Amino acid sequence: MKVRAVEFIALSVPLGTGKAYGMSKSLAAGRQSTLVRLTLEDGTAGYGEAWGMPAVNKAYLPFLSGYLEGCDVFDIEHAFGRILARHYHFGLQNGMMHAISGIDVAAKDAQGKLLGLSVARLLGGQRLRHVPIYASGGYMTQTPAADYRPQIERMAEAGHKAVKIKIGLSPASDEERMGIAREVLGDDVEILADINTNYTYDIALEAMERLKPFRPGWIEEPLCPQDLDGYGRLRARASLPIAAGEALYTVHDFKRLVECGGADILQPDLSLCGGFWQGRKIAELAHASHLRLSPHVWGGAVGLAAALHYIASLPVFPHADNIPKPVLLEYDLGDNPLRTELLKSPIIVEGGCIAVPEGPGLGIEIDEEAVARYAVD
Template sequence: MVIQDISFVPLQAQLPGGGAYGMSKSLATARATTLVRLKLADGTEGIGEAWGMPQVNLAYLPLLKGYLVGTHVLDIEHAYSLMLARHYHFGVQGPLTWCISGIDMAAKDAAGKMLGQPVHRLIGGKQADKVHIYASGGYLTENSARDFEPQIEAMAKGGHRAVKIKIGVSPASDEERVATARRMLGPDVDIMVDINSNYTLDLARESITRLAPYKIGWVEEPLSPQDVSGYEILQRWSQVPIATGEALYTAFDFKRLIDRRAVDVIQPDLSLCGGFWQGKQIAQLAMMDHLRLSPHVWGSGVGLAAAVHFVASLPVYPHTNNVPRPTLVEYDLGTNPLRDSILKNPLKPVDGVIVVPDAPGLGIEVDWDAVERHALR
């Protein structure tokens, strides 16, 4: 079970002309990610996904291999700690942790295949046979006035019971978009909103005041990730739950927020926060402070599979048999060939849930022909 090699495959899927979509700060014209391939000495291969710019990840690969090749795959977390401690001048918020995240997914996938166990049994044990999702859409586009209602209509036709939409252009625009979504989806669908850190505290308060009557499930990233004091003030004031975490790295970042009880729902992204290695520590911090958790997912089908295993392994504490709000995994509805086409058996929700794979490792099979079509040259 010794690591023999690690390689990165940069992927990019260009969106069609006029098809850019995204958030209050920018629109995406392509979807990109880095696929991680980790090979053990016996030829067993694990697959992972690393966030960030693929070209930057590739530049880190020689450094990473120097620490990890020759390491027993079950000892790999000690090597991560050594890297972060030795290269502390690099910081944790950036490429080193992106790469560790994808490598950790791949390592757990490979270990599971070797041991004949699914990843969820390696990271805490199987607590759930299926996980609930929320549909993430309602994106801003080059022509949001034209494109918003068709996105919401597709959510309604899809029967989604929990959805998230993008806001953050202005408080007035926020109310207009949420009012439209509530009218089209009806009173019983759980609607979350995402500002993508585009507001200051005063604007966030104005927006939340306008949105509260529409029964919002949570307001996501209302403030900059650096504004911990602002989050603390907002969480104390807000009648709507506050969620954040997709731009936070390692348990250290989350601890600063959690210690101040400045958030209601934490949202680690396993492809950038440190993989399962840090995800488990973040979940432990949340459980100890009785906070909800919902992993952020906005990459390929590999990252989605990792999030499903992660949530399936989490305890329901402080609940028991009756769980008022199940832990939700984000399921992106945007045009994204990297989510489905690179896997032969992509995970897809049915009636609002994804069945947790029980095959060894992550339980997914890569379509290498499709990967080749999306490989960034």
């Protein structure tokens, strides 16, 4: 079945005055994403999501469509490989890979609909029906002193068993924020901490030493993604697990991180790393390297659904019946209508888990009224 057309729909939601939130490096005043619709000759439509600035993604569409329109949807990964091989001067860490990522997710959704299979089964078999989550919150805001503790208290009230907080302003601030989180959440909640690449090696090492008494489950992105030597040195000295990978593209980037011994947990984002096409290779790299994996998700509902199917398809080796630390899905607690309103049946958390959407493909149905509400030129 051949691809008839690929469309990119730019989506944007401003958060409003005083509602910006984010990380150590910056705050976000809105949420945006690119919804990908891939239509086959018989009218079957698959949906994906691409990271980054929608205008940049849309600029790549005419170029990519020349390769993809008329391509059999089951052969689309070969088309991607041809694009990267022929246009190697473009590089990989750019909007073209964002666009390819969203197109690949849409193609897998369409394949599943044609075959009557879930994407998880297409990727290697659906092991899970429910995926455990960690709640991603504790954001930086415009008034952090007033806003931080209430965010953590809401996490405690919701009963989340694993959470992630934002740190990275300074080692002293990290210690204070982690101390508040541990005080409010108690000893039994796993607390993950995200620096968002704001430190150099020496500062990261100091911060990790300060945080050790609070037993964080991992320290995420302590260094910038280009500092592979720093990641290797830091992991050799640190006594806390290191997670990284949300800003890495294709299995080649992840291979370099693994080879330098820089991480304990790999974090591919399917909306930028190369979709399921590269995500599957990254999972195999983690498997062969005996490393944990936890995909990064900070987008809309389609990206969240894709991550659910991805996790549901992953093997648990070297574990068997007893899994000490299951793969967790990142569930963003920030205000985001592109996550909560884009589907006719929203993806919701129940009992610390999310049910993998049932049905062929991604198992989701796009709410076209919501798309029209948030679409921008």
